[in-house]
Amino acid sequence: MNIKNGFTLIELMVILAVIAIIAAIAVPSYQSEIRKLDASAVQQEMLKLADQLERYKSRNFSYHGFDPKYLYDEVNPMSFVNFPLKGTKKYTISLYDSSESIGKKLLSSDGGLGQKWAIIALSESEKNYSFLLTSTGIRCKNKTKANIGFTGCGAVNKGMEAW
Numbered sequence: 001m002n003i004k005n006g007f008t009l010i011e012l013m014v015i016l017a018v019i020a021i022i023a024a025i026a027v028p029s030y031q032s033e034i035r036k037l038d039a040s041a042v043q044q045e046m047l048k049l050a051d052q053l054e055r056y057k058s059r060n061f062s063y064h065g066f067d068p069k070y071l072y073d074e075v076n077p078m079s080f081v082n083f084p085l086k087g088t089k090k091y092t093i094s095l096y097d098s099s100e101s102i103g104k105k106l107l108s109s110d111g112g113l114g115q116k117w118a119i120i121a122l123s124e125s126e127k128n129y130s131f132l133l134t135s136t137g138i139r140c141k142n143k144t145k146a147n148i149g150f151t152g153c154g155a156v157n158k159g160m161e162a163w
Contacts, residue, residue: 035125035127035128038090038091038128039128039129039131039141041083041084042083042090042091042093042121042131043131043163045081045083045121046093046121046131046133047133048071049071049081049093049095049119050117050119050133050135052066052068052071053066053095053107053117053135062113062114062115063107063114063115063116063117063135064097064107064113064114065107065114066095066107066114066117067107068081068095072085079094079095079106080092080093080094080095080106081093081094083121089124090123090124090125090128091121091122091124091130092121092122092124093120094119094120094121094122095107095119096117096118096119096120096150097113097114097116097117098116098117098118098134098135098136098150099113099114099115099116116134116136117134117135118133118134118135118150119131119132119133119134120132120148122145122148123143123145126143127143128143129141129142129143129161130142130143130144130148130153131148131163132148132149132150132152132153138151138152139162139163140152140160140161140162140163141153141160141161141162142154142158142159142160142161143159144158144159147159147160
């Protein structure tokens, strides 16, 4: 009697098909969770910068001249922060003077009043949100970078959401 051990080609194909279906479901879910994690981390970073801006104003009576280099152990002045600090850049966080009487300049630039600020985090990926946080209390996000401005993130029907 000849006894054959092993799997048939049909059995192997069924197993491969099941693995492919599971992977097709799992990979996009995993990527979505990673994007949510990145968005949450950049929101925390923006809130940290907002806290430091308020501390700076309490000592200097203005936001003008704020430079976050001491937070990131940098020697040179910083007009923006690449986030995360190590690894592949996913966001660029910029700090602006958003006073109405001047153009929208970076807080670290020479011009400006320094009475209001706006922090804008622009995503490198079109699949993830870009964020706005201002000293006037605006907190919004939008997946379209062009809709992010100093007064908001576009209209609700154009993808704007609060955070």
